[in-house]
Amino acid sequence: MIQDCAEITSRDNARIKYACAVRDSEKQRAADGLFFAEGPKLCLELAKSCTPRAAYATRAALDKTPELAALSPVPVAPHVAEKLAGTKSSQGVFVLFATPRPPEDLLDTARRILMLEGVQDPGNVGTLLRSAAAFGFDAVVLGPGCAAPFSPKTLRSSMGAAGRLPVVRRDDLPATITALRARGVTCLAAALYRSRPLDEAGRDFPGGVCVVIGSEGQGLRDETVKACDAAVRIPMTDRVESLNAAVAGSVLLWHFRGV
DSSP: OOSSSOBBBOOOOHHHHHHHHHHHOHHHHHHTTEEEEHHHHHHHHHTTSEEEEEEEEEEHHHOOOOOGGGGGOEEHHHHHHHHHHHSSSSSSSOOOEOOOOOOOHHHHHHHEEEESSSSHHHHHHHHHHHHHHHHOOEEEOOOOOOTTTTSSHHHHHHHHHHHSSOOOEOOOOHHHHHHHTTTTEEEEOOOOSSOOEEGGOOSSTTOEEEEEETTTTBBOOOOHHSSSSEEEEEETTTTTTTOHHHHHHHHHHHHHHOO
């Protein structure tokens, strides 16, 4: 239902200013355990797995998508929606969600894990989260230098996958890899050098598999690669030197689906 309250018409309204702060500041999101999402499709998808804390929508958006009434949005004037919008063309729907908290023992039980190091581009991180969810992975580990999973740009690229797939941060990826290997998870680094072709890597990993991917420009650090069981590469023609991190990672995730 639409909240029974007056439409917000001031761009300086305290609730609007706060929503913008959550949208723009990773520090604010971390401190308050909230994230900002925009657009009817994304917000309705996220509402299936995340708890909405506050919602705002224009009356035109509500007329166009009646299902949004389930989020109990506060009506906002079009010029207020323009302030809330993180994109050039506002869709008139904005929601603050509670950030999901993954289980503390997540990495003690997950069998299919995606691990990223230094993937700074939100579009790449979002695409990889979406691919991980699509191909049945259980968890994602973000190492140093990775884009925030609940930033607006990452959320748009992932289509809300971070809300459905547990995501954890780890500062020491070699140590995390060592711990995973100790419980039988096979850890495979995506690397061009001293690596075997993907089709020779096999798919028989009874303890599970962790796919470790670095940025397109820098790749993985040597110590991260050395911590893994092996390094693998995607066979390619000599027409290109490398693949975009999101493309390469998605190919690897597809290859190891169902392991």
